[in-house]
Amino acid sequence: MNDLDTFFAMGGYAAFVWPSFGFALVVLAGLWLHSRAAVRRAEARLARLEALGLGRGRRRRARAGAPSPTAHERRPHDDGAADDVARA
């Protein structure tokens, strides 16, 4: 048990060492949670649209990667339907 105390004391630098690691943990965990929440938000938004009967149409060219239709004109490699199914 004493070994553990020695370890946590960090030679008197505990007040600097542990907050450094703690801050990194909190920031990275927060970033990951925020990113996952963003995916869930977007999935919910798409689900709402589907419930309205929108967005199912493969006939329509869903340009997932383009902010607007003009920014993504057709290219030979672009087979059109960019609606990769999002897995939950």
Next chain:
Amino acid sequence: MHRYANPTLFGRIIDRVRGPATLAGLALIAVGLYLGLFVAPPDYQQGESFRIMYVHVPAAWMSMFAYAGLAVSSAVYLIWRHGVADVAAKAIAPAGAAFTAIALVSGALWGQPMWGTWWVWDARLTSVLLLFFLYLGYMVLRDAFDSPERGARAAGILAVVGVVNLPIIKFSVDWWNTLHQPATISKLDAPSIHPSMLWPLLLMALGFTLLFVGIVCLRARAELLERRARTIEMQAALGGE
């Protein structure tokens, strides 16, 4: 290379990479922490406080690596108008800001016991603080316009212009004789650090990199879904077909 501008393929790649990168990153970080906190001996000058290096240095490396990615993605988007490059840039910015914040805070926590001060306006510290503000500016600018596209372009220009800060950060410790110590590890000569201290650092750096990739893929996935929803809503507003 143009193939990757296809959103479908891009989406498939990020979905495939996301899980493995995140898990491998966490595993490497775990091993690096164990070796860095338990196995590596205390530094002969800095005692146990040198262990802050294991979070500070990888975070500082990531802050610059991420910015390079942000600038390249932004340049590709501005030049070729590939929406996918903009998705990547938007996903990278918050992750880069997070690693920069970690580098700044852990640096202050290291500076206090070693230098006797949390902060000095030395060239290295100031240029990294500027890097942090560039990330924040990028994110704010994206949302400052009614049209997402105009925001993306304005922010992209900021990201590309801000790239001049990277060499300033890198060489600040050589150009100006200030408080921050020069690089311990460089490609040009053998590192001035014992292997038992070096290995955990390299593992942590690789772990941070993989975690960064995993999180960016996750954010890019969210952005692709949002854009698809936006497209559907626009089509509906225009009357479908």
